[in-house]
Amino acid sequence: MDLENQQRVKDAAEKFGGENIVVVLGSSDPEGAEIYAETVTLGDPTFAGSLAGVPLGLCVYHVLEPEMKEAADPAKWDEQISMMEMVLNVDALVAAVSKMRADNSKFKL
Structure with missing residues (x-):
């Protein structure tokens, strides 16, 4: 997730509250989807952006x-x-994101 989008997600969470945010990813590869899901749940794993x-x-x-x-x-x-x-x-994409959600999301749909 690029630095600009990390800041947008952080700003939205601060403005509206995490309980009111659902992040919908559209990544085409499971590894990327998993990293993006990790970024919005646990924080930026690369420690490069505002969600580090x-x-x-x-x-x-x-x-x-x-x-x-x-x-x-x-x-x-x-x-x-x-x-x-x-x-x-689809199965790999769903598995990657749903596991990250199950393990690390504080909020439910």
Whole structure:
């Protein structure tokens, strides 16, 4: 997660409260998704950004998780996301993010 987005997430959590934030990731690779999920739950593992050492514990999902699909407008899902569902390793993406969420999120959806 780049430094600018880390600051945006931190600012939103401070402004609205972590209990009111859900981070939805769209990373195409499981390793990246896991690092992004770690950043918004435990803090930046590279210690380079504004979330270094800042365990926000935010609720985090990958956009391809069933809960996100159920919440989405079906027409928009088909238009914007369904193609990615066919070409990406959905199970690996979901596993990476859901494990990080289960282990480190303080807040629930």
